[in-house]
Amino acid sequence: MAAISSVGILGSGIMGSGLAEVVARAGIDVVVRSRSRAAADAVVASIDKGLVKAIERGRATEDERAAILGRITATDHLGAVADCDLVIESVVEDLGVKRALFAELEEVVKPGGILATNTSTLPVVELAMVTKRPELVCGIHFFNPAPAMKLVEVVRPITASDETIATALEFATTCGKDAVEVKDRAGFIVNALLFPYLNNAVRMWEQGTASMESIDTAMKGGCNFPMGPFALLDLVGLDTSLAILDALYEEFRDPNYAAVPTLRRMVAAGHLGRKSKRGFYPY
Numbered sequence: 001m002a003a004i005s006s007v008g009i010l011g012s013g014i015m016g017s018g019l020a021e022v023v024a025r026a027g028i029d030v031v032v033r034s035r036s037r038a039a040a041d042a043v044v045a046s047i048d049k050g051l052v053k054a055i056e057r058g059r060a061t062e063d064e065r066a067a068i069l070g071r072i073t074a075t076d077h078l079g080a081v082a083d084c085d086l087v088i089e090s091v092v093e094d095l096g097v098k099r100a101l102f103a104e105l106e107e108v109v110k111p112g113g114i115l116a117t118n119t120s121t122l123p124v125v126e127l128a129m130v131t132k133r134p135e136l137v138c139g140i141h142f143f144n145p146a147p148a149m150k151l152v153e154v155v156r157p158i159t160a161s162d163e164t165i166a167t168a169l170e171f172a173t174t175c176g177k178d179a180v181e182v183k184d185r186a187g188f189i190v191n192a193l194l195f196p197y198l199n200n201a202v203r204m205w206e207q208g209t210a211s212m213e214s215i216d217t218a219m220k221g222g223c224n225f226p227m228g229p230f231a232l233l234d235l236v237g238l239d240t241s242l243a244i245l246d247a248l249y250e251e252f253r254d255p256n257y258a259a260v261p262t263l264r265r266m267v268a269a270g271h272l273g274r275k276s277k278r279g280f281y282p283y
């Protein structure tokens with residue numbers, strides 16, 4: 001099993017940015033690819049901003065900053081990930097978009113390169129099957145914010161080889177994460193258990209049981225959760241949350257996964273949470 005020494009990250013959203021930082025901090029070269037060069041450059045600028053703050057607080061040095069930034073290349077060119085040992089796709093949670101991207105990756109990435117997805121819920125096997133290397137395709141699911149969250153779920157579609165899964169688990173460990181292996185089922189472990197709770201919190205608020213502030217305060221104080229369900233939905237992104245619920249419902253038909261109307265309406269209105277500066281709370 002060869003260690004991963006270069007990683008391509010596709011997508012420059014919340015997760016693409018976080019992943020680029022995690023991988024570069026782990027001492028591995030990263031190519032961040034976005035559809036626009038400006039968005040890819042913005043990822044590097046935001047990582048640098050965080051490093052400058054860390055230096056001010058005495059938590060990083062100028063040498064570390066230079067080393068981390070020196071490992072990151074920003075690009076809008078998909079061919080730039082051709083020589084990467086591992087490519088992690090982290091674009092919008094939409095199966096059609098991801099399938100099209102995996103078909104392109106098959107053409108571009110060197111033979112033997114592992115193709116992974118950071119999807120929260122979509123069937124990884126469907127991405128594997130648009131490539132000619134399904135044994136080299138798996139899920140590597142990081143959590144938000146990626147630099148802070150300890151967990152990575154390594155998702156094993158029935159097509160993946162043992163070596164691919166072992167390499168993905170070792171890569172996650174190299175990134176300083178606690179890695180767990182899970183079968184390719186919508187929501188894997190965490191989101192399959194978390195999203196009925198988030199969805200039912202919105203339902204409880206819709207029914208007028210309590211204000212959203214009270215529900216957030218209750219779940220923090222009563223369960224020792226670091227944030228309440230509304231703050232967490234805003235952090236995850238309401239569009240991503242809706243896509244996760246829809247994928248869970250599609251797979252299991254469990255009413256707890258049927259997205260409550262408020263969530264769907266908020267997404268239609270463009271209230272997506274922190275990233276659009278307005279969700280359940282204003283930002």
Ligand SMILES: NC(=O)c1ccc[n+]([C@@H]2O[C@H](COP(=O)([O-])OP(=O)(O)OC[C@H]3O[C@@H](n4cnc5c(N)ncnc54)[C@H](O)[C@@H]3O)[C@@H](O)[C@H]2O)c1
Pocket residue numbers: 011012013014015016034035090091092093094097118119120121141142143144235236237240275
């Ligand atoms: N937000 C979370 O908490 C979280 C956590 C873990 C995993 N994920 C997963 O990570 C992935 C990205 O989520 P995010 O939260 O970073 O989303 P985001 O909305 O912040 O970013 C989405 C990215 O996809 C790109 N994109 C949109 N449409 C595209 C298209 N047609 N072709 C190519 N790129 C396109 C956007 O330019 C952007 O770079 C999703 O699969 C999501 O399920 C999200």
